[in-house]
Amino acid sequence: MFTLLISLIVLFSVLLIILILVQNPKGGGISGEFGSAGATQMFGVQKTGDLVEQLTWGFSIAILVLVLVTNFAISNGTTDATQSVNVEKAATKTVPAAPAPLAPAPATK
Template identity: 55%
Template structure:
């Protein structure tokens, strides 16, 4: 489901780029290509309004789709990652082996050992 939304978002983003590039910043746009001024009786006169509505529509779709993708991923993806994280932790952490304390050397010589005099 997330893959479908991402593919749709990519297509809408490409269409949004095309619609923005088609628009004329001074209001002419496609309607000026067809002989358009306000004196034209028949033909395309309101392309600027259509392109503007398409721009806002594509933007709204991208906004809603990105937010819904995050929400879906957090609800569906968090359950899957939580289970796998627990399994990974169990598999990687080995139980601690009990270690015997290291033998300590006696501080003084035992009582029954002879001492060798120095020459």
């Protein structure tokens, strides 16, 4: 399950990188090839969003959700194999005994 979630995160990340590189901030690029960038009208109604922009938001939200699901899957299914090295070291450490209290100094006259 964990491997599947990590694989999906990596796949969506690569696709998101490709989509971002395809976009041109001035409205050109591949998204500009399919019509003008701003007020494209389709069948008399103004188009609400560009397909590339919608895919970018979709992949971003999917990555966010998958990361949160992976975090909860790891925290709920903690086993000995997935424990931190620091947790293992802390479990094997012993606390040194407290030193004996000092004897009071003899009183001098």
